[in-house]
Amino acid sequence: MVFFSNEGEVLNCRFCWCPEEDESNPLILACKCRGSVGLIHFQCLKNWIKSQRHDKKYGVNVISYYWKKFECEICKQSYPYIFKRNNKLFKLIDIDDP
Numbered sequence: 001m002v003f004f005s006n007e008g009e010v011l012n013c014r015f016c017w018c019p020e021e022d023e024s025n026p027l028i029l030a031c032k033c034r035g036s037v038g039l040i041h042f043q044c045l046k047n048w049i050k051s052q053r054h055d056k057k058y059g060v061n062v063i064s065y066y067w068k069k070f071e072c073e074i075c076k077q078s079y080p081y082i083f084k085r086n087n088k089l090f091k092l093i094d095i096d097d098p
Contacts, residue, residue: 011036015044026085031072042083042090049079049092065095 012019014037021027027039056064071078083090
């Protein structure tokens with residue numbers, strides 16, 4: 001599926017610039033941004049959020065995770081942790097069990 005603007009131009013993912021999507025990697029509206037910066041692939045956003053994660057280990061069994069940013073850099077809206085599309089849940093954060 002490919003999204004088009006009101007003017008008929010193809011809308012792309014704002015990270016990878018690809019207009020294509022599939023069931024496992026949909027284009028989503030993750031924040032208040034619209035137009036040419038509104039859509040982003042789920043995996044592109046997930047990878048960016050993962051790159052912002054920091055881990056701090058306390059002993060053997062305790063790990064703290066924190067993010068420098070968990071918000072859109074343009075509109076400053078916080079990203080939701082879970083998206084739902086076509087009755088399928090998409091989680092932005094994967095936490096490994098110790």
